[in-house]
Amino acid sequence: MMGERTVMQEALFYEFSLERHVPSDHLLRSVDRFVDLSGLRAHLQPFYSAIGRPSIDPELMIRMLLIGYCCGIRSERRLCEEVHLNLAYRWFCRLGLEGAVPDHSTFSKNRHGRFRDSNLLRTLFETTVQSCLDAGLVGGEGFAVDASLIRADANRQRSVAGSEEVDWEAMAATRRSVREYLDTLDEAAWGAASEVTPKFVSPSDPAAQWTGAHKGHAFFAYATNYLIDLDHAVIVDVEASRAIRQAEVGAARTMLDRTLERFELYPERLAADSAYGSAEMLGWLVHERGIEPHIPVFDKSERRDGTFERADFTYDHEADAYVCPAGQELRPRQKTYRMPRPLADSDGLIRYRASTLDCAPCPLKPRCCPNTPARKVPRSVHEGARDMARAIAATDAYAISRRERKKIEMLFAHLKRILGLDRLRLRGPNGARDEFHLAAAAQNLRKLAKLIPMPEPRPA
Known part of the structure; x- marks a missing residue:
């Protein structure tokens, strides 16, 4: 029924x-x-x-x-x-x-x-970092830094060419994201990060960077930068920046300085990928912060035409000279000038030059400098830090750091796949900061919930 x-x-x-x-x-x-x-x-x-x-x-x-x-x-x-x-x-x-x-x-x-x-959301994030410190989840000896691209809320079809003249002042009267873009033009993480004109600019979110870094279709994006502790992958700092390498390296410096100021955390080593292996960054880590760089050296001195590359020249520290495969010396200066000139150029490179009298009769000249009268080898003013990074790369500790650095990649995967932050909802630099702070705070809270067991219930 x-x-x-x-x-x-x-x-x-x-x-x-x-x-x-x-x-x-x-x-x-x-x-x-x-x-x-x-x-x-x-x-x-x-x-x-x-x-x-x-x-x-x-x-x-x-x-x-x-x-x-x-x-x-x-x-x-x-x-x-x-x-x-x-x-x-x-x-x-x-x-x-x-x-x-x-x-x-x-x-x-x-x-x-x-x-x-x-600045409430920044304070909220730092509260979660302090909770991780109180729970003993932050060792403070080894850090890792990296950046990940997050798509911006900007449409390619409505963008304009970067070289096109746009009246940003007039647009700023009605669009908050444009006002924020104009306010950040002088900041190292935004407008001042690079003088290169982008290919396209979005009128709805001009601070977003047009990028093809994923080797697929290009898109507008921001970069979220994480500084994590390698013990339990706790995010100790987060920073929003443009999606370019110069801005990401600058954000790493900002986060290291801020972590020292806020929490008195001073890591012994820093793990990162080759994007952070520039001479300036390595010199800053070694000489100004005393941090071991577990970072591959960013080096483009390799040659593919069969001629000698910089690695084939031996540097003599005592004589401050390079020795070529034929045994001749290359010195920083072969001429005496009436007015002294600086050894390093604007790029921070010292040119070590061989004598034309040595190179002209040399039997190795076709393999060394076939198109120039004499060979010259550039050396960075931060080459000592680069040599230190190369020496660290041959140690077992470096291999461990390279494995542990994958923890930061896992955090980015969790951010995009589990928390769903693969595209921003908010526009402008402030909108990116708000979303990144809240997402990092949520990841730290989930980390605490996972690693710290719930207390046993009290009997009635």
Whole structure:
């Protein structure tokens, strides 16, 4: 016999507890132990008026944003719907069953105002780093640095050529991303990172870099730069920059300096790929910071035409001269000038030149300098640091660092595939910073939840 439809009757009284309905192994229950927002209201107090209607609780908005980035909910409109329906989300946000969920537009209003003015999201990220330090997850001896490209919210079909004249001042009156672009033209991580004119520029987000670094279709992108500790792959700093090598190397310096200032972390070694192996970067690490560079040397001295390359010349430290395969010396200067000239050029290179009298009768000249009267070999002013990096590359510790450096690649894969941050929602440098700070904070919180076990429940 077919059953009849039951009519739901509302009960007069309910005995319901969110605390009992959130599973003990739920991700947010583990994460909640490490979310410290005790100083949030004091931090934001100067940015609120003393009169007027009470605002939405800022702690509620931050907790909702953490849910979105921890659980890969990219849309704030959808986030509000999920928090309204999901019991675990309500428990994490301290809403209870009857608490009202704020409108999605509240996040935009506060992000463009109080959150950025107070640098709140940066403070939130640093709080998670401090929690990792307190839990003993940061060794502080070995760091790794790298950058990953994140697609910007910019359309190629609506871009303009980089050489085309655009009235950015007029566009800045109506577009926040254009105002931020103009404000960052003098910063080393943005406009001042390179003088090269990009092939295309997006009017909707001009700070985004047109790049073909993935060897496929080119796209507009930003770079998220991570500095991690190699013990447990904790992100100790994060920085947004343009998607070019010069900006990423500058971001690495910024993060190392800031980590020392904020947390007094001074690593013994730094692991990175060859993009960070320039002479200037290696010289800065060795001579100014005393950090061992576990980094491949960026070297383009190899030759493919069969002639002698720089590695075939031996450097004599005592004589400050190179010795060629024929046994002749190449010195920094073969002429005496009336007005002294600097040895190094604007690129930081010293040219070691052989004598024409030595090269002309030399039987090895066709293999050394067939098209010039004499051979010259450039040597960087930071060649000592480069030699140190080459010596480290032959050690077992370097091989270990190269393996451990893969942890940062795993973090980028987790960021894009699990947390869903393969394309930015927000535009402009500030929008990129906001998303990268929240994503790095979420990854650190998930790391804490995974590595620090939940305490045993107390008996009744």
